[in-house]
């Protein structure tokens with residue numbers, strides 16, 4: 214008789230990306246532009262970004278952030294590429310679009326593309342690759358499941 218039930222235990226709940234996923238950023242900047250969107254950050258992250266820029270927090274919030282439904286997001290600038298994050302730097306490195314405050318970037322940026330919604334299914338992962346489009350997805354070194362989980366669950370600090 215054929216086995217019809219799924220195996221019991223953790224194995225049946227394992228993520229579809231249990232063997233890891235390939236990712237290597239090419240610094241194209243596509244994930245930092247496109248349609249208007251949000252780069253959420255906490256007050257702690259705001260303080261770190263202000264410090265990185267050498268400005269006081271009031272000046273930082275005035276120049277680089279706005280509040281939406283009680284939550285802070287970085288401002289965008291409308292360019293020929295779309296709505297760029299205010300800190301996306303397309304000039305310093307020819308042919309690249311780099312983050313102007315990379316070491317202090319918010320968690321949302323640190324954990325891209327390993328966001329829960331992108332990882333929900335292989336279909337979502339592939340759609341993220343195509344629609345961003347992100348040439349780093351499925352390229353480069355294998356990111357092990359343990360590292361993906363840390364980023365997915367926002368446990369980076």
Ligand code: SF4
Nearest residue numbers: 238239242244347349
């Ligand atoms: S879209 Fe992908 S490859 Fe391009 S900057 Fe973002 S993470 Fe890097």
